[in-house]
Amino acid sequence: MSTIVCPIDFQDASLYSVRIAAAIAEKTNAEILFLHAQNEPENQMRERLEAGMARVGFTMEKLSSRPFSFVDSRKGLIQSIKEIGQSKDIGLIIMITNGISDLKELYGGTHTENVAGKTPYPVLSVPHDFEGKDFKQILFATDYESSAMADTESLLLFAQVFGSKLHVIHISDEENPASQSLFESFKNGISSKFGAGTVDVRRVIGTDKESLLLNEAVELDVDLISLHKNQFNVADGSKTDLFVRMAQFPVLILKS
DSSP, rough: OEEEEEOOOSSSHHHHHHHHHHHHHHTOOOOOEEEEEOOOHHHHHHHHHHHHHHHHHHHHHHOOSSEEEEEEOOOOOHHHHHHHHHTTTEEEEEEEOOOOOSHHHHHHHOHHHHHHHHHHEEEEEEETTOSSOOOOOOEESSOOOOOOHHHHHHHHHHHHHHHEEEEEEESSSOOOOOOHHHHHHHHHHHHHOOTTTTSSSEEEOOOOOHHHHHHHHHTTOOOOEEEEOOSOOOSOOHHHHHEEEEHHSEEEEEOO
């Protein structure tokens, strides 16, 4: 059984992940593991932990029939996730984000960026004020990574769960015969593998890729942007980090 891991500090923002996790778990038959990894004095933490667990448990019983459990760890978020991964099949990590909140996060990365950069699991970053639970329009931005076909297949499975439409976009720096030929080859590969019309594949021309991607997301009224992160790094200036920091859309970070 796949496991959804939800890091949680029991503040209102992180508690929103309970609703997101419950919705996904119900549709994927996953179990949920709520991870509390805070370095607090024992006497200050225990009462809040017990109250938070009770609140989460009450919410889960109303929303989902899927099994759930809690892990309380003093080993830090990254190390705790890695240890959970030794005994659980982690399929997804869900994190609620407020985006950049201080200079420390500006230079060192948010908790979400760190988890995405230092663990091998897909991460769903959800803005704290996101009101939906389903993802009806999904936009996957690709630079023709070697994993692009596998990523598209994974996203199609995710889309089927939610009854979503998957859009795949590539942003080319300039229009020329070589880039057009490469795009047509990629588009034909998608159609051949998954069926014509199954995926909306499009190309946009321009150098400001982040702005163009944002414009496409707004135009398509997407509920979820998906990007691939190859390397284990944090705050590297990639589109992945930028969209996580903006906290405007939910972002699903796929991993090799």
